[in-house]
Amino acid sequence: xxxxxxxxxxxxSASAQPHRVGAPDLTQFDPHDPVLSAxxxxxxxxDGIFETIGVGQGAPQALEHHxxxxxxxxxxLELPTPDAAAWRAAITTAIAAIDPVDEASVKIVLSRGVEGxxxxxxxxxxxxxPDHSAxxxxxxxxxxLDRGYRHDVETTSPWLLAGAKTLxxxxxxxxxxxxxxxxxxxxxxxxxxxxxLEGPTSTVVYRQGDRILxxxxxxxxxxxxxQSNIFRYAAQQGLQTGIAQPSxxxxxxxxxxxxxxxxxxxxxxxxxxxxxxxxxxxxxxGMNDFLLAVRE
Numbered sequence: 001x002x003x004x005x006x007x008x009x010x011x012x013s014a015s016a017q018p019h020r021v022g023a024p025d026l027t028q029f030d031p032h033d034p035v036l037s038a039x040x041x042x043x044x045x046x047d048g049i050f051e052t053i054g055v056g057q058g059a060p061q062a063l064e065h066h067x068x069x070x071x072x073x074x075x076x077l078e079l080p081t082p083d084a085a086a087w088r089a090a091i092t093t094a095i096a097a098i099d100p101v102d103e104a105s106v107k108i109v110l111s112r113g114v115e116g117x118x119x120x121x122x123x124x125x126x127x128x129x130p131d132h133s134a135x136x137x138x139x140x141x142x143x144x145l146d147r148g149y150r151h152d153v154e155t156t157s158p159w160l161l162a163g164a165k166t167l168x169x170x171x172x173x174x175x176x177x178x179x180x181x182x183x184x185x186x187x188x189x190x191x192x193x194x195x196x197l198e199g200p201t202s203t204v205v206y207r208q209g210d211r212i213l214x215x216x217x218x219x220x221x222x223x224x225x226x227q228s229n230i231f232r233y234a235a236q237q238g239l240q241t242g243i244a245q246p247s248x249x250x251x252x253x254x255x256x257x258x259x260x261x262x263x264x265x266x267x268x269x270x271x272x273x274x275x276x277x278x279x280x281x282x283x284x285x286g287m288n289d290f291l292l293a294v295r296e
């Protein structure tokens with residue numbers, strides 16, 4: 001079996017026509033072969049959405065949460081509503097098509113399609129995950145960067161699509177290059193009026209005493225799928241969980257800070273803006289053991 005698999009959906013939305021009448025719902029391609037049209041708006045405009053779903057021991061993690069968020073991103077971009085059943089089938093089929101591994105991921109993408117056509121393009125790509133054990137164990141160095149808008153942008157300027165997981169990722173890639181220039185591994189975005197938001201590909205989670213907290217809601221940030229399961233684990237450990245609006249100073253004063261994402265899972269922050277932070281190794285290990293085993 002291959003280490004990766006690419007499946008194209010014939011009809012990613014029930015509200016749009018299929019690409020080929022009578023064709024199978026899913027068609028598998030070699031990931032190295034050209035499949036996407038050069039005129040697809042995913043390529044020419046970044047006009048689309050995606051989700052990356054972690055896979056542990058062959059099972060997709062937080063699948064329904066990811067599908068709900070996928071649908072919400074489509075709504076914000078006014079894309080055709082994703083057919084949840086079709087996407088669920090694409091995800092499970094893609095997982096089954098690759099070599100069994102302890103950790104993998106599936107990236108699902110929905111674009112507006114070829115310009116001038118009313119049929120969206122959708123595909124699922126499954127592959128083995130890289131080894132993130134060092135980041136989970138030892139932590140990562142992070143810098144805060146100004147995102148350039150206020151914390152209430154979701155309300156004041158909904159056309160900026162804050163809170164949607166879109167294909168327009170040039171800024172998120174640029175900030176990672178800036179992090180590297182500052183000898184850091186990752187970034188935490190801060191609003192122009194001083195509130196902690198999220199990472200380019202992650203959710204911020206932190207501990208104050210016996211409370212596990214995260215920024216939001218209505219901050220123009222994503223509803224964290226991995227963060228949601230961390231809260232489940234924390235509740236099992238007798239810790240309180242909640243929503244806050246921290247500043248960068250609040251994070252440096254916290255007992256521990258993590259960046260949570262579907263593939264890297266819970267990565268403790270060991271350095272923030274050149275200040276060393278404590279790493280709660282025991283709690284981090286418990287979080288990641290739970291995240292690797294969870295099937296919801």
